[in-house]
Amino acid sequence: MAGPVIAKRLEISGVVQGVGFRPFLFSLAEKYGLKGEVSNTSAGVSLVLEGAEQDIGRFSIDLVEKTPLLASVTGIVTFRAEPRNFSSFQIMDSKRSGSRATLISPDVSVCPDCLLEMKDPSDRRFEYPFINCTNCGPRFTIIEDIPYDRPRTSMKGFEMCPACRAEYDDPRNRRFHAQPNACPVCGPEAFLTDREGRRVSVGSGAEGSRDAIALAARFLGEGRIMAVKGLGGFHLACDASHEEAVKTLRQRKNRPHKPFALMAASDSVLFDHVHVSETEKALLNSYHRPIVILRKKEAGQARPGGPARGVAPFNPCLGIMLPYTPLHYLLLEKGPSVLVMTSGNRSGEPLSIDNEDALQAFAHIADYFLLHNRDIYFRADDSIVRIQAGKPRFLRRSRGYAPLPLVLDQKLPKILACGAGLKNTICLTRENQAFLSQHIGDLFNVKTHEFYKACIHHLKKITDIEPGLMAHDLHPGYMSTAWALEQTGVKMIGVQHHHAHAAACMAENGLDEPVLAVTLDGTGYGTDGHIWGGEILLCDRAGFRRKAHLSYVRMPGGDAAVREPWRMAASILYEAFGRNFLNLDLPYIKEMDRENLDFVVQMMEKNLNCPLTSSCGRLFDAVASLLCVRHEITHESQAAMELEALAHEGISRQGLEGKSLGSDGLSREDLENEDPEGKGYDFQMTRDPDDPANPFRIDFLPAVRGMTADLQSGHLPAAVSLRFHHTLVEAFTAAAKTVGCETGVKTVVLSGGVFNNDLIFTRMITSLEKEGFTVYTHTRVPTGDGGISLGQAVVAAALEG
Numbered sequence: 001m002a003g004p005v006i007a008k009r010l011e012i013s014g015v016v017q018g019v020g021f022r023p024f025l026f027s028l029a030e031k032y033g034l035k036g037e038v039s040n041t042s043a044g045v046s047l048v049l050e051g052a053e054q055d056i057g058r059f060s061i062d063l064v065e066k067t068p069l070l071a072s073v074t075g076i077v078t079f080r081a082e083p084r085n086f087s088s089f090q091i092m093d094s095k096r097s098g099s100r101a102t103l104i105s106p107d108v109s110v111c112p113d114c115l116l117e118m119k120d121p122s123d124r125r126f127e128y129p130f131i132n133c134t135n136c137g138p139r140f141t142i143i144e145d146i147p148y149d150r151p152r153t154s155m156k157g158f159e160m161c162p163a164c165r166a167e168y169d170d171p172r173n174r175r176f177h178a179q180p181n182a183c184p185v186c187g188p189e190a191f192l193t194d195r196e197g198r199r200v201s202v203g204s205g206a207e208g209s210r211d212a213i214a215l216a217a218r219f220l221g222e223g224r225i226m227a228v229k230g231l232g233g234f235h236l237a238c239d240a241s242h243e244e245a246v247k248t249l250r251q252r253k254n255r256p257h258k259p260f261a262l263m264a265a266s267d268s269v270l271f272d273h274v275h276v277s278e279t280e281k282a283l284l285n286s287y288h289r290p291i292v293i294l295r296k297k298e299a300g301q302a303r304p305g306g307p308a309r310g311v312a313p314f315n316p317c318l319g320i321m322l323p324y325t326p327l328h329y330l331l332l333e334k335g336p337s338v339l340v341m342t343s344g345n346r347s348g349e350p351l352s353i354d355n356e357d358a359l360q361a362f363a364h365i366a367d368y369f370l371l372h373n374r375d376i377y378f379r380a381d382d383s384i385v386r387i388q389a390g391k392p393r394f395l396r397r398s399r400g401y402a403p404l405p406l407v408l409d410q411k412l413p414k415i416l417a418c419g420a421g422l423k424n425t426i427c428l429t430r431e432n433q434a435f436l437s438q439h440i441g442d443l444f445n446v447k448t449h450e451f452y453k454a455c456i457h458h459l460k461k462i463t464d465i466e467p468g469l470m471a472h473d474l475h476p477g478y479m480s481t482a483w484a485l486e487q488t489g490v491k492m493i494g495v496q497h498h499h500a501h502a503a504a505c506m507a508e509n510g511l512d513e514p515v516l517a518v519t520l521d522g523t524g525y526g527t528d529g530h531i532w533g534g535e536i537l538l539c540d541r542a543g544f545r546r547k548a549h550l551s552y553v554r555m556p557g558g559d560a561a562v563r564e565p566w567r568m569a570a571s572i573l574y575e576a577f578g579r580n581f582l583n584l585d586l587p588y589i590k591e592m593d594r595e596n597l598d599f600v601v602q603m604m605e606k607n608l609n610c611p612l613t614s615s616c617g618r619l620f621d622a623v624a625s626l627l628c629v630r631h632e633i634t635h636e637s638q639a640a641m642e643l644e645a646l647a648h649e650g651i652s653r654q655g656l657e658g659k660s661l662g663s664d665g666l667s668r669e670d671l672e673n674e675d676p677e678g679k680g681y682d683f684q685m686t687r688d689p690d691d692p693a694n695p696f697r698i699d700f701l702p703a704v705r706g707m708t709a710d711l712q713s714g715h716l717p718a719a720v721s722l723r724f725h726h727t728l729v730e731a732f733t734a735a736a737k738t739v740g741c742e743t744g745v746k747t748v749v750l751s752g753g754v755f756n757n758d759l760i761f762t763r764m765i766t767s768l769e770k771e772g773f774t775v776y777t778h779t780r781v782p783t784g785d786g787g788i789s790l791g792q793a794v795v796a797a798a799l800e801g
Contacts, residue, residue, distance in 0.1 A: 003052040007036075007081040010060075013044040014074035015103045015404065017148040018179055020134035021045060021071045022091050025063070026171040032059050035086035040094040040147045042464070044075075044102045050086050070105055070135060070287070074407065074433075091171055094147040104140055104148065104462055106400050107231050107380065109289040109324035111136035113174065118326055124163065129209050129327035130188045130374065134178045136287070140403055140438075141232045141378050142180065146462055150179045154375035161186035180374075184209065188374035190327060192216055195363040197356075213327065216370040217335030225249050227344055227358055227366035231325050232380030232399045232438075233351030234344025234358050236365060237263075239336040246310040246340060252365040254347060258635035259312035261291050261319045261382065263341040265332040273297060273306035274318055279387050288400030289324035293317050293386035307338060316645045321382060324400075327372070343381065348444055350451040351379045378458060379451070380438040388761050394782040395756060396423070398439040403459060405433035406780055406790065409510040413800060416456065416467035416490075417792035420497065420785040421478035422523075422636070426456055427789035428465045429797065434507070434790055435463050436781060443479035452480070471495050471796035473788070475525035493796040497524030497788065498535050499544045501751035503798075504791030505783075506541060509749070509776040514540050516547070516745050516773075518732055518764070521752035521784070522562070522617030522637070528691070531555070533615030533752070534698070536735055538743055541798035547743070548696035548735040549688075554610035555618065556600040565639045566592060566631040568622035570600045576704040579605075585712055587628050616728070616754050619700065623724050626707065627717040637753065643721050644757045650722030651759075680727030681706035685735060696735055703727045725759050733767040740773065748773045753784035 017040050025038050025047060034051035049056050060076075067073055110118075114131045117123045125131045132138070142154040150156060160168060164183050167175040175181045182188060184206030192201040192212040201212035220226055223245040226237045236253065238245040240262050250256055264270050267284050274294040276284075284292050295317050312318050321341070323329045332339065344358060345351045352358040353376040359369060380399040385392045394401075410432065417427040424440040437455045441448050460466065472484035474494045484492060495503075501524075502517030517537040526532035527546075534550030554571045555561040561568050569588060573581035579601055582589065589597075604610055617640060624630045624639035629646055633639050681703035688697040703724070710720050740746055748768055755761045755777070765775050781787035 003054060005050055005083055006053050006056070007048065007050045007083040008056055009079040009081045010047040010049070011044065011077045011079075012047060012063075012073060012075070013102065015070065015072040015105050016045045017102055017105070017146070018134065018139055018177075019070035019105050020068045020174065020176070023134065023171050023174075023176045024068050024071070026089060026091060028059050028062050029089035031062075032056075034059060035089050037086065037090045037092050039092040040102075040149070042095075042102060042147055046095065048081060048084075048086075050083050068135070070108060072103070072404075074103070091177075094149050102146055102148070103405065104143060104146065104403055106140050106288070106402060106404055107138050108136045108400070109287045109322075110326050110329065111287075114326065115329065118329070125183055126206075127210050127213075127330060128184050128187075128206060129190050129213060129325070129330055130180070130182055130372070131326050132178060132180050132182075133174045134176065135174060137178070137180050138231055141376050141380050141399075142374070143462065144377055148179060153179050154377050155180050155182070158182055158187050158374075188372050190370060190372045193359075193369045193371060195359070195366060195369070197359050197369075200368065212370060213330045214334055216368065217331055219368055220331070220335040220339065224367040225252070225365060227362060227369040228327075228331070228341070229355065229358070229369075229371050229376075230328070231376075232378075232382075233353045233376060235341040236344045236362065237339045237341050240307045240311055240338040240340045241305060241336065243308040243310060246308040249340065249342070249365070250310060253342070253362075255342075256634050257313055257638060259315050259317075259319060260340045260342045261321065262307060262311065263321050263323060263328060263332065263339050265323065265329075265337040267322065269337050270294070270320060274320065277387065279390065279392075283385060283387070283392055284320070284322050288383065289321055290383035290385040290400060291319045291321045293319050293384065293395070311340060314642050314645065316648055319384060327370075331370075346447075348442065349447045350441060351381060353379045378438075381441075383439075386756070386758070388758055389765060389777075391779050393756075393778060394780075394786065395784065396439050396786060397425070397436060397782055402438040403435055403462065405435045406508070408432045408434055408507055408794075410512075412793060412797040413469060414465050414467045415469045415471060415793045415796050416460075416465075417471040417789040417796065418473070418480040418484045419789040419792070420473055421475060421480060423782070423785040424452065424480060425786050425789050426452075426459065427793045428459055428463055428467065429793045430463065430465050434793060435459060435465070436790060439786060449479050449483070453483070469493065469796055469800060471792035473497055473500070473525065473792070474527070493799055495792045495795045496527060496544070498532055498537060498752070499539055499795060500788045500791030502537055502539050502544065502749055502791065503541050503794040504781055504787040505749040505751045505776060505778055507790060507794045508778060508780045511747065511749070511776060512541060513747065514538060514743075514745050515747045515749050515776075516736055516739055516743075517544070517749050517751065518736060519752045520616040520732075520754035520760075522615055526614075531611060531613040531615055533613065533617055534619065535614065536696075536732065536739055538739065538745060541794055546691070546693055546695045547739045548685075548698060550614040550616060550619065551697050551699045551701070552612040552614055553618070553622075554604050554607075555613050556603045556610050558609050558611055561618065562621070564632050565621035565625040566596075567600055568618050569625035570597055571604065572619075572622045572700070572704050573626070573708070574601060574604055576701045576708070584708065586626075586708065587711065588626050591628055591631070616752070619728075620754070623707065623721070627711070627720055629717065629721075637756075640754070640757065644725075644759055646718050646721040647725045647759055650716070650718035680723055680730040683727060683731045685731075685738065696738060698731050698735055700727075700731070725757075725763070728760060729763040729767050732764065733771060736768060736773065737771050740771075746773050747776070749776045751778065751783055751787070755783045
């Protein structure tokens with residue numbers, strides 16, 4: 001017997017809109033013979049059920065255990081209700097309410113079902129570049145407001161034809177309430193123009209889109225450069241195997257060295273050219289579709305016909321993603337199987353998302369523009385992920401992941417964390433949820449700052465969070481700090497940069513006890529007014545003490561020393577040898593202009609525009625220039641990346657190339673079996689007499705003298721680079737061991753952009769664990785400045801109590 005009829009109301013929160021959740025509930029209600037209604041609300045989904053109690057119980061179990069792929073239930077509140085004698089189960093119109101707490105799904109790659117339809121000549125959506133359903137397609141980038149309904153998206157101008165409307169209204173159809181639902185009759189269309197905006201493709205609807213994509217594919221095969229409007233913004237594309245096309249793109253975009261991202265038709269296309277592990281293969285094919293950093297195969301391992309050498313010069317890796325929109329699939333099917341797909345924007349500015357803006361921004365770069373008429377409301381750069389120590393690690397968390405929140409182990413008040421100056425993201429918190437924005441970028445110009453402010457407004461709107469507290473970096477020169485200090489009516493808390501790094505890692509891993517934080521990066525404003533970046537902090541979420549750091553060195557010319565690593569090489573040589581370094585028999589001295597060296601020596605002697613830094617990033621720059629790897633950079637971290645590549649070459653010479661150059665990075669076994677001759681240089685550790693807190697000072701000058709002696713003796717730069725990497729790990733392990741013994745703390749967190757270096761990251765974990773430390777790392781936000789905003793929010797919450 002079914003038992004008496006009862007009624008219950010369930011308020012469900014999480015990612016439950018635009019992901020097929022209501023049709024899922026409809027099918028469950030049919031399965032268990034339940035009646036009632038369901039509707040979207042500003043807080044999620046409201047569900048009323050009538051039926052036997054045991055059937056409602058079974059329904060509730062399936063509700064949690066069998067949710068659709070893209071759905072995520074974070075909360076269910078159940079109320080007893082009075083039966084209303086429903087005659088059936090119905091899906092109702094959305095209801096607006098005062099509270100707006102529903103979670104917005106990120107944009108999702110096109111699903112297998114839609115791809116099958118798109119490839120079927122008998123299907124009405126055959127080769128339609130905007131095919132989608134409730135399991136795939138645009139979400140975050142087309143949403144203007146919540147609840148997530150078509151009138152609040154960029155699809156509001158496309159009225160559905162009868163066939164699409166029938167799908168949209170049918171709860172048993174996978175396009176039920178798929179807000180971007182469309183077809184060639186009623187939906188967006190693609191078209192091709194030249195750089196003047198004149199249409200090159202002919203026709204409209206299905207034929208017009210097909211002609212545009214076919215022409216674009218043909219032009220790409222001929223070596224032309226194409227601006228392609230995608231999901232979260234524009235890409236600039238060319239045939240990745242066409243050396244001249246790649247060279248032309250670099251020249252026109254004024255991007256001489258920074259690696260280009262690639263998009264391959266399938267993972268099998270890659271196997272001849274890069275190492276791909278099963279973990280990386282799964283990540284490439286995930287519905288998030290990030291760019292995955294993969295290690296190139298050596299010349300003897302790779303087959304001819306791969307990506308041009310100019311795609312990623314001086315870099316042992318390639319950043320590769322698989323297609324994630326129907327348009328991408330069609331373009332790669334009809335044209336080259338691997339395309340360069342680099343960001344479509346003016347240098348230093350946010351991605352272009354508007355057709356007219358794109359034509360103005362890079363008509364001097366692209367030969368043709370593959371456009372469409374579905375607006376992008378909010379830009380989202382491609383996410384970037386690298387497998388390190390067997391786990392995915394974010395270099396950039398953006399499209400495919402934002403704006404889903406991180407669920408934390410404790411509740412936080414409503415806070416806006418304003419992020420850093422580089423690789424900026426913002427973070428809004430509510431209860432145990434931290435909402436990180438998509439990648440915003442480097443806050444150096446007006447357009448990026450406008451995008452920054454728009455992100456804050458939009459994220460506050462779609463999360464319905466009005467913060468009562470703001471957290472910001474201490475650096476007075478950051479635009480994010482300046483903007484925060486301009487706001488009124490809200491409490492401000494300044495958070496030291498490296499404390500924020502540490503707190504982000506602590507929050508990810510649910511740590512609240514004191515930890516030792518090894519924070520290695522390029523720039524962070526210190527509490528003493530100097531530039532930090534090679535630190536060991538003893539900290540909890542509310543505060544920190546600086547326990548050890550790299551010795552300060554001068555940055556001759558200030559920010560110029562970041563762009564010109566030769567200045568940092570001169571600085572460490574001057575510290576190690578005084579003015580006499582100018583007479584050393586070194587390749588570096590021979591390659592440098594003597595007048596320039598004399599000039600920076602005079603700056604250091606007179607202490608003119610020579611700020612002090614303990615930055616590990618600047619130490620990498622100095623060694624890269626000393627080894628004549630890179631004297632000037634054209635993109636951030638270039639010198640450090642090339643120095644890491646050189647170190648891997650040094651490992652290869654020790655007989656580990658098959659392992660060190662594998663796709664998952666160095667294993668612990670590789671490191672333990674490494675040639676004992678590959679150990680580090682000397683260093684010294686002393687107390688800092690100039691700091692009242694009396695931290696340990698890690699002096700690298702003995703290592704500088706050791707590297708110089710090796711270079712003078714004819715040692716290969718690759719071997720010297722490898723020994724430098726070893727030295728850095730050994731120095732910070734020794735410092736952590738000493739501080740750990742002094743404080744009794746045996747838990748370590750690693751954070752900062754230097755840990756994107758796979759050799760440093762993997763060796764540091766292994767070395768610290770050998771000393772008995774428990775080591776925690778990032779897996780949910782970037783280890784670089786893209787994760788700073790989370791740490792700022794956590795510190796601010798702790799300080800508020």
